[in-house]
Amino acid sequence: MKVTVLGSSGQIGAYLTEYLRGKGHEVTEFDVARHHGEDLTQIPNHNLDRAIKNADFVFFLAFDVGGSRYLKKYQHTFKFIDNNTRMMAQTFGLLEKYHKRFVFASSQMSNMSYSPYGVMKRVGEMYTTTLKGLTVKFWNVYGIETDLEKAHVITDFIRKGFEEGDFEMMTDGTEERQFLYAEDCCEALETVMENFTDFKPEDPLHITSFHSTTIKDVASIIMGQFRLIGKEVHIKPGLAKDSVQMDKRNEADSYIMGWWLPKTNMQDGIAKVFNKMKKNYDDIV
Secondary structure, eight states: OEEEEETTTSHHHHHHHHHHHHTTOEEEEEOTTTOGGGOTTSSSOHHHHHHHHTOSEEEEOOOSOOOHHHHHHHTTSHHHHHHHHHHHHHHHHHHHHHTOEEEEEEETTTTOTTOHHHHHHHHHHHHHHHTTOEEEEEOOEESOOSOGGGOOHHHHHHHHHHHHSSEEOSSOSOOEEEOEEHHHHHHHHHHHHHTGGGSOTTSOEEESOSOEEEHHHHHHHHHHHHHHTTOOOOEEOOSOOOOSSOOTTOOOOOGGGGTOOOOOOHHHHHHHHHHHHHGGGTTTO
16 A cells, blocks of 8 residues: 655654555655655645655644653744644645545644643644544654654653763653553554544544553653663652643543554563663663
């Protein structure tokens, strides 16, 4: 199948591109990190037009965003709203023009009206429903990331442990998250693509581990990985309460488990990411 991955250099996109190619799919990558001509905010973008026109299936993973540390401030800026509005208007317009099957990557934060990020993702979901695409809601996917300035919590903690040693968390660490290893996420996305007609636009496709873990527990696992290589790192709780994902009403819907189940537990997933990241720091370990 000819698959276009919009946001192919992002955390999930990079894993998905490699995964789909390994399964024999013909993948077209599209990401501004590869070339300025692949900027989805550039209107019109003739490269994007071709990438969507020639595809059998499109994964719309691109979004101008980052992890909680980065997102907390950035989501309240004009640039954040403007970039993502332009990106969605152009991309959904082309998906409508060529009548393509597609998946839009949303978030478990899309019902959080106090969050500009959540609101923008909700807009994307509404576009998707009108075009009869499918929305998937990611719950804290983790894996190797190339842009560490926008890193999510697990890669951010590992990076700080190697570069800074002891450090303090942004919060007290009592907040819970459902984390999912990136390779499991890829399996889920392939399952949705291959069983596209089994689902309806209004179906809740929550891509998660369906298991909650506190940030303090994440820190504990990462500290354990450092001990295994003979490096003592202390990740200390901060004082603040979480203010990015604080909506208690947000619960994962298990509907997709009729087609797919996650495989990787937190201990094993974090160990995989840690050992891959460790290679970049072997000279200081």
